[in-house]
Amino acid sequence: MLNDAVGFSEIYIVCGRTDLRYGIDSLARLLRFLGIENPATAGTLYLFCGRRSDRIKGLVWEGDGFLILYKELANGSFQWPRNASEVKSLTPGYPSS
Template structure:
């Protein structure tokens, strides 16, 4: 299914959406409000008013996939409610999907090349 990798593009709708929408309704939101292409392979993440629910849509080569998750305990950590779109790295998305605080995930600093003795 979804495997976090460096090439995974993740876009988050920061405002809540109507969770009665299915894949087609969310794809229409991607085009109309986010200015994105739901068939590009990018993972689009949506939240409900209740912060314990999340929906994802993405194109998987042969069809549109819809993933819904509800946390049994706790809530997803979301940016402040506002209209707009945010980009997450694959590592941040993985943390968000697990219910962790994705803001604590930072990019690694490049490793320094050791200096060989002269």
């Protein structure tokens, strides 16, 4: 489970499998290869998932450099799109009261 991502103006999921051994430079290079000319955009979070769907990495620009985030689930796995046809819209989910 991810906490509310209210601090981000946009969130992008990179479909498929990404080698999570990649660091900041390799992930930013991958984004450019995928057609994102300037991944250094404030408030934009890019999410990557590896072969095992129990961990993800995030890359976000903070104005003076990239911040890399890493999340590993203790139990369960993320439902990650492996190709573009599996991509769904991200909307904030709020529990009903």
